[in-house]
Each structure stands twice: as structure tokens, then as C-alpha cells.
Amino acid sequence: MRKVYLYVSLGLMCAIIAGCGGHGGGSSGNRLPMSGNETISSSDTTLGDGSKCDTRTFYADESGYVTITMSRSGGDPVGDPYLMIYSGETPSAETFLGSDDDDGPGLDAYYNFWVSSGNYYSVRFNTRSSGDLGTYSYSIHYDNRSQPMPSAEPGDKPTGDAPLKLSQ
16 A cells, blocks of 8 residues: 555646646656757646646766757747756755857757756746747757866866866
8 A cells, every 4th residue: 555655646646747838858767868859739737927838857877967858840830949057956945057049050059058956847848939839859958068077176277078076
């Protein structure tokens, strides 16, 4: 009986975490990497500005940089992809971290930020105008900067592109 309650509780928690559009990340759950092709439709959650959104929530298994992209795709693509990033396990406990409109190629959205291990993050996939509906592709993944920065001693000269973290 306890297992049944646990499964029901976890399922309910995932539904709450999913937020806009009711998507929790598909078969991969809420672990990275995540990617897919989706549609912003009139049945998705409406935000305060009248626009619609889909949400993906992920759990940071490790600390590191995460890259999020949203691109126009498919036969009827969204006009201008826009994404918003939040930290927090549930929508009622979220903290806004940032947003992006056009830092990717063309009108595509791109956002790169540091995540801390053991925390939940949500991405709202949206558009710049309230009546803009259509298809898009997205990707959320750790990038190559998620490795710890190399340590250096005072006087060391940098090599390659990696930033140095000086010892105290």
C-alpha cells in the first residue's frame, strides 16, 4: 500500500512541476539531456501577457553549465522563439533566473547558465507575441564547460581556451 501512495505522490508532484503545457520531459523524465520537437498551441497555458507556453523541468545531477536552445522548426514554425528560465522545485516556489529572445542564430533563442547539483530548473518555451503559435525544437544539455576549471599557481601562464582559477 505504501508503494502505491509513493507512486501516486510522485506522479502528482511531476504534474505540478511540469507547469505550462503539462510537459515534464517525456520518456527521459527530468534528467538531462532533453530535446524534442513540440508545438505551442491554443490549448497550452496562457501567461499574463496572453502568450502560450510549454514547460520542461529538469533536475541537475551535477553542477555545471547548461545550454538551452529553442529553434523555429517544422511546417508551421513559431515566429520568434523566446524562453524563460526559473529555479525551484514547484511553480509556486520558482525564482526567475533569466530569459532570451534572439541570442541563437536568426530569431532562435539560446541561453547558457550555471546550475547547482541537487536543484530543479524550469524552462518556459514561449514566443515574443501573444498570438504566435506553431512548432519548435528544443535542446537542454550540459555543455563542455561543465568540467571544473583547472587550478593554477600565481605566475602561471594560461594555455588553451580554459579559464584559470587562481589558488589563494
